[in-house]
Amino acid sequence: MTTGWSVFVIVLVTANILACLWLIMWTAKRREGEEAEGAEKDHVWDEDLRELNNPMPRWWLNLFVLTIVFGFGYFALYPGLGAFAGVLGWSQASEHDAAISKIHSRREAHLRSFADQDIEVLAGDVSAAQVGARLYVARCAGCHGADARGAIGFPNLTDDDWLYGGTPQAIAASIVQGRNGVMPPFHAVLDPSLADDLVRLVAHWSAPNLPPARLAAAQAQFARTCAACHGADGGGNQMLGAPRLNDAIWLHGGAEEAIRQTIMFGRQSAMPAHAQELSEAEVKLLTAYVYRLSAQAD
Numbered sequence: 001m002t003t004g005w006s007v008f009v010i011v012l013v014t015a016n017i018l019a020c021l022w023l024i025m026w027t028a029k030r031r032e033g034e035e036a037e038g039a040e041k042d043h044v045w046d047e048d049l050r051e052l053n054n055p056m057p058r059w060w061l062n063l064f065v066l067t068i069v070f071g072f073g074y075f076a077l078y079p080g081l082g083a084f085a086g087v088l089g090w091s092q093a094s095e096h097d098a099a100i101s102k103i104h105s106r107r108e109a110h111l112r113s114f115a116d117q118d119i120e121v122l123a124g125d126v127s128a129a130q131v132g133a134r135l136y137v138a139r140c141a142g143c144h145g146a147d148a149r150g151a152i153g154f155p156n157l158t159d160d161d162w163l164y165g166g167t168p169q170a171i172a173a174s175i176v177q178g179r180n181g182v183m184p185p186f187h188a189v190l191d192p193s194l195a196d197d198l199v200r201l202v203a204h205w206s207a208p209n210l211p212p213a214r215l216a217a218a219q220a221q222f223a224r225t226c227a228a229c230h231g232a233d234g235g236g237n238q239m240l241g242a243p244r245l246n247d248a249i250w251l252h253g254g255a256e257e258a259i260r261q262t263i264m265f266g267r268q269s270a271m272p273a274h275a276q277e278l279s280e281a282e283v284k285l286l287t288a289y290v291y292r293l294s295a296q297a298d
Helices: 005-029 056-078 094-112 119-123 126-141 168-177 191-203 211-223 256-267 280-297
Strands: 041-044 050-051 179-183 267-271
Touching: 005 041, 005 056, 094 280, 119 126, 119 168, 126 280, 168 280, 191 211, 191 256
Parallel strands: none
Antiparallel strands: 041 050, 179 267
16 A cells, blocks of 8 residues: 555544544533423424434443544554554464464364374274375365276376376385376387278287288387287386287276377377475375275275
């Protein structure tokens, strides 16, 4: 607030309070020619209803004056007169910060009670699971869903299929460090005549339904372009984050067209790191909760 506006507000507020005080004193004062106290006035309503010249009760006037005194005292102690912050220096921001600090202190004290426990132990603790569930809703549900079952491009956390491993250590590493998954595109190097058969091989691993010669050619192509990451048996590689191809779980869709898009044009996925956002205890609790979800699916 500029100095000009601050002065304007101070003058306006002070003038209004003083005007109220003057008005109540002026109306309480008996002026010359006015009827005596208790005397009837000339006003008559409904033929026989007359007004008496009685002053306002003294207690009411005193209470009004006290509110004015209180108003001046309030503006002296607290902000309200322009840019004047008040003698006490109180502000909504400081009140908010103090309340948040108190909440954080209680929260940290509660989290410390779990800090020294192993993740496997926390996964079986109902109280820890409740805290972990709240952390999950705040940090993870936006991508993996409120039920943790994921979506296209976002892994399901309630099964036992893991891109980077489902051990507590691997889950914690994913949360803390994040993950970056890249599937390179092969449209420039893949023989178009083999593309359809390779898609069918990947989409229907156990029964691709291809003639023997075409199946052999597709398997040879798979060995050249895919096996290095996904394994010769399609079992994936958790060190690289390469998914299994020999099951029915698909991160980007298991229909043939979705698989074709993945093979020809590649995929890029990112799991953000939370190292700067979560304390060590929070990482443990969140890891334990996710690990608990997976363990329940076994």
